[in-house]
Amino acid sequence: MIATAHRASTFKESVIREMTRVANQHGAINLAQGFPDFPMPEPMKDAACAAIHGDINQYAITWGTPALRLAIAQKYRKWYSMDVDPERDITVTCGATEAMAAVFLALIDPGDEVIIFEPFYENYGPDAILAGAKPVFVPLEGMEWKLDPEKLRAAFSDRTRAIVVNTPHNPTGRVFTRDEISLIAELCQKHDVIAITDEIYEHIIYAGSHHVLATWPGMRERTVTISGLSKTFSCTGWRLGYAIAAVELSSPIRKVHDFLTVGAPAPLQAAGAIGMAFDADYYNHISLEYRQRRDVMVSALQDAGFKFSSPQGAYYVLADFTEISDLRGVEFALWLAKEVGVATVPGTSFYSNPKLGETVTRFAFCKKPETLERAAERLAGISAHV
Ligand code: GLN
Secondary structure, three states, X not given: OOOOOHHHHOOOOOHHHHHHHHHHHHOOEEXXXXXXXXXXXXXXXXHHHHHHHOOOOOOOOOOOOHHHHHHHHHHHHHHHOOOOOOOOOEEEEOHHHHHHHHHHHXXXXXXXXXXXXXXXXXXXXXHHHHHOOEEEEEEEEOOOOEEOHHHHHHHOOOOEEEEEEEOOOOOOOOOOOHHHHHHHHHHHHHOOOEEEEEOOOOOOEOOOOOXXXXXXXXXXXXXXXXXXXXXXXXXXXXXXEEEEOOHHHHHXXXXXXXXXXXXXXXXXXXXXXXXXXXXXXHHHHHHHHHHHHHHHHHHHHHHHOOEOOOOOEOOEEEEEOOOOOOOOHHHHHHHHHHHHOEEOEEHHHHOOOHHHHOOEEEEEOXXXXXXXXXXXXXXXXXXXXX
């Protein structure tokens, strides 16, 4: 046996990505991996083609093209009244995924504790392992995914280096309230902790508002704001994300990013700058469309007998299936894909202890109306398969 690194043996391949392969294999409708099946904005596609034909095909500046960084800074000023220095504060990365991994590697030492809300987006587990961090989980409880302030307080210790704050939240669709964000800000300052946010769904909101933790008093210097273009502009395959942080945090992040990937694709960054400058019409439009998709998904799941709370944001429903089937975890998700023809991600993928997620499965509804209608038809017949 050839020896390989221990760290790579301590986590599994992504179940989210695996379920896409399962969907393809069984001809199931893929409501598993969260990527849109509808086209991205035309002007951005044109800009990418023009950039390639205009010979923008070599490395961009490591931390991002000046035009994209400027567009990001302007957008944060306009939307969130947040001052971002495009020269020093922004690192453009290969998706928010690379941003999160680079931030963990740049800011967390082995043995440091990192607070993560559970259920959590799959990637944070391996990110923590790669950095040698010790994750400390704080539950979001019940089908309302409630946060208990006392449990959050109790999770902070003198070993806590960082907290990951993902709002709107994958996989539950929770949007953290102003009070919850204020509590996180208070605790970060009290315990001298860095906040690492994942705001990739910031423009997909159905209830409440998106709160940017970095804009809270005292938080700008200790927050890394991560987001990206994948979800807002339906271009998950372009791999464009970014991390925004004050220079003390930004400098190590830039170094790690440089040696991981050198930089994100240059012609796509040129097109990304066009998207980042879109006006309010674009955002109103996507918000309306996502609300319609959410409504179709929610009524299909209700009719089929799933139990869940309607998402406040993002494009997922984490639904309980105990009234439909006695199967559990991965078995239920595989059965649903093979027999009913709808692929989902088993809830077990979002928990440190898989047992906690055995009775739920995640539906992604970032799909064309006709895709969701077809899924609804298949789900309507679910009882015939049980
Ligand atoms: N964030 C999306 C999800 O949760 C896509 C994950 C991925 O494959 N990068 O499904």
